Amino acid sequence: MIRSSLSIALLLAATTASAGALHGIDPDDINRNGNACTDFFDYANGAWRQQNPIPDYMDRWSRRWQSGEVNKEHVRDILNELSAKTDWPKGSAGQLAGDFYAACMDESRVDALGSKPVQPWLAEVDAIKDRAGLLRMIGKLHDVGVMVPFAVFASEDLHEPSRTIANIYAGGLGMPDRDYYLKTEPRFVEARAKYLEHVARMFELAGTGPDQAKQNAQTVFAFEKRLAEASLDNVQLRDPKLQDHPTAFADLPKLAPSFDWARYFDAAHMPHDALNVTQPGFLQQVDKELATTPLPQWKAYLKWQVLNAAADSLSKPFVEENFAFNGKFLTGATEIKPRWKRCAELTDNQLGEALGQKYVEKYFPPEAKARMQEMVKNILLAMDDTIRGLDWMDEATKKKALEKRATFFPKLGYPDKFKDYKGVVVTRDSAWDNVVSASRWNVADNRSQVGKPTDRSRWGMTPPTSNAYYNPLQNEIVFPAGILQPPAFDVNATDAVNYGAIGVVIGHEISHGFDDQGAQFDAQGRLANWWTPADNKQFQAKGQCVVNQFEGYFIEPGVHHNGKLVLGESIGDLAGAKIAYRAYLKSREGKGPEPTLNGFTPEQQFFIAWGQWRGDETRMETQRTMIQGDPHPIAKYRVNGPLSNLPAFQEAFQCKAGDPMVRPQADRCEVW
Structure with a gap:
């Protein structure tokens, strides 16, 4: 106020x-x-x-972006201070942010673990035997923020914003947007070729043989292309009316009968209230995939999405391969950001209000x-x-x-009130496990708002x-x-x-x-x-x-x-x-x-x-x-x-x- x-x-x-005297612009x-x-x-x-000149690890540069990078130095200084102390009360803001950053910064441990932290997830995908198992796996991935092939988030009701409802969104693409899959200009054709190589290499790093990795990449691309064809384009996404489709929970199975919506919402602790489906056509395509796409293709797609989500929290080969496509090719940056910057960004992204308490004390009088x-x-x-x-x-x-x-x-x-992150478990053992723990809390925190009056303090x-x-x-x-x-x-x-x-x-x-x-x-x-x-x-x-x-x-x-x-x-x-x-x-x-x-x-x-x-x-x-x-x-x-x-x-x-x-x-x- x-x-x-x-x-x-x-x-x-x-x-x-x-x-004293106030300064003007910098004439130099x-x-x-x-x-x-x-x-x-x-x-x-x-x-x-x-x-x-633009630093090698940045895609653009000005005093505005330089200020953002200096800001990360401030965040780093706070995190260094927090992580240097190992006797914070368990679950406190200092313990969570400090240990999260410390685990991320322990590069030798992360490299020694290789793909081990993510292997249980890949094995669980491999173990899927039927559609019921596939639906459970989609729910488990959603629980930790891997929102594929669609996403469910709490948001205000477009027609009664004083209440919060569930919104079902399109998602599940590994490239920036639908046009990368569909347009014929040379830059998009090149992007598709690079993407296929990238997906195959990520599978190989996780232990898949070269031939199978290439086959998986083709499967993933074809799957995502079908999703892209059913998605709105970027201009259409700017029109809120095109994403306004209030839906009674009882009518959700009419759009996508192959998905067990009651079980999903119960497992997510969300009420069976009215909701909004932003892209009904996309959800119908997801239902078609559930009904007709063979299970091995679904497994390849879900394993790719796990690897894509985990890449930056795994060993150096994964980080470098992820940067080669998403950094070097898409942005033109020639060098990956220093590890401390990536870890500071990740800590802020996952536990920003724990870190934020210390930040505002120091930098916002x-x-x-x-x-x-x-x-x-x-x-x-x-x-x-x-x-x-x-x-x-x-x-x-x-x-x-x-x-x-x-x-x-x-x-x-x-x-005015910071999140308490109660229940988040963070240790110094595994950077990826910490990401999973924090993501799980953040997803649950968002879901907890569904069916409630909108909290304007958030x-x-x-x-x-x-x-x-x-x-x-x-x-x-x-x-x-x-x-x-x-x-x-x-x-x-x-x-x-x-x-x-x-x-x-x-x-x-x-x-x-x-x-x-x-x-x-x-x-x-x-x-x-x-x-x-x-x-x-x-x-x-x-x-x-x-x-x-x-x-x-x-x-x-x-x-x-x-x-x-x-x-x-x-x-x-x-x-x-x-x-x-x-x-x-x-x-x-x-x-x-x-x-x-x-x-x-x-x-x-x-x-x-x-x-x-x-x-x-x-x-x-x-x-x-x-x-x-x-x-x-x-x-x-x-x-x-x-x-x-x-x-x-x-x-x-x-x-x-x-x-x-x-x-x-x-x-x-x-x-x-």
Whole structure:
């Protein structure tokens, strides 16, 4: 909750006094040979990128990603401290996080074990004798987070988000998405060939003979291809209406009669309540596989999924083979991440709220939270002003939009109540067994919410995570402590810099409540229309402008963005920059302008801060993967795309009509 304005003012005063003079953007990052009005991405931090090539183990690099890696160093320091102590009370946050990390870091023990930790799982798959055994095995894999060939997770009811229900999702693919199995362009053909080699090698590492391993790979690919053919594509997955299929539990066997749903839900301790099937066609395909696919093919598929899930927790040959496909081929990284980074990431992923308690104590002081609260408040108010000032929306729709904005629920830093992980057993004996134990707890924790009133105190990211999100069903914007670090947010930076960096991120997440997806949810988080037909038509046209703009952004000849895929994120960037700038100007009312620093006005610093925060250098392999399935555009176009639409940017840098960073008036996009 937002503190009183008096307490915020006192904290801010104390922070400013202790910090002394506040700093602006880093002028050394700027490409002085570039031109802000020609290519702002190159101008804002081209010099930094020139001097800081992408590390071999990363797929992209900027001050934003460097900050994320520094954050992992902080996590490592905490974990080193926790793991150095061996007398923590059993089950305590210190014992769980410390021993989990220690077991992961014991590379010699992990290598000595080889594939031994996963062999019991493979043997159990081999022992399946009939369909009943196959169904039990699928349930056992789901229990530990290996969600194949479908997944079941708790989530808010699309029509009554105050309650949590079970959702059945499509899943079970080993490549990034369905198009890798189906499209005919050379890059997808190459990916399929590499994938077949990768799957075969993983089987060989687990003890399968070469010929059988190749046969298994062909079986796995054919199985997954059939699942891919029954799956929605990435653009379809962005439409919540296409995944809205409320289903009575009694009707579930009509979709997939070959699966024992009653036994599955009973074993998972989930009630036989109404649920949602996101892709009925996919579930029907799974049923067809259960009814017609021979058991040996199912066994090959399930064993592959076990190996795929376990690879990074097994010995070095498994880790290196997994990296060869998922790292080197798909992202272009040439070197695997240092072990400590991988172990820190894994500990955060599995036990993030145990680790997070220590993290926020050290890296997220109360004054940082207070300043963030003030910024969020101002940017939310700027969104109100933006809605009120729209000339294309009538008063009835404006009223609904303002009602929705008024119910926004910000979460900053960390949960009010941390998970206790009661019952998780972690030792220093086996890294994979620890992953299984923690995954089992996390799955059970998620399932425990089914059939209950929605718990709004729960978080979808851990406190050390360097990211943020918007959840339309709870109408919440969430900023973990891990992203509230320099250069995104710095208590010793000017408002211009903070509003230009984390402020645009805040505006971006707020805007997701009003992008092409979020706009389909009302003030209570329900999937429900609140638009007049005329206003909705205007909104769609404004979105189409953004689609058209991004369709014109190429990464190489013949390969361009899918405007519909990146529409939501691009609306978020466009509106985020606009309302954050508006909030920044509002925050200076009564205070006067901030000083010009290093020759840059505060308005220029605002936009440079965004360019420096978002200005990733990205490997071409990663760009290709992003273009295919990532709803986020390439960094260059996340910087240049929205800013080229904003008069405030053009005014700040005195850009003129005809400059590349000034879109022609007829093509200029403005949604919010």
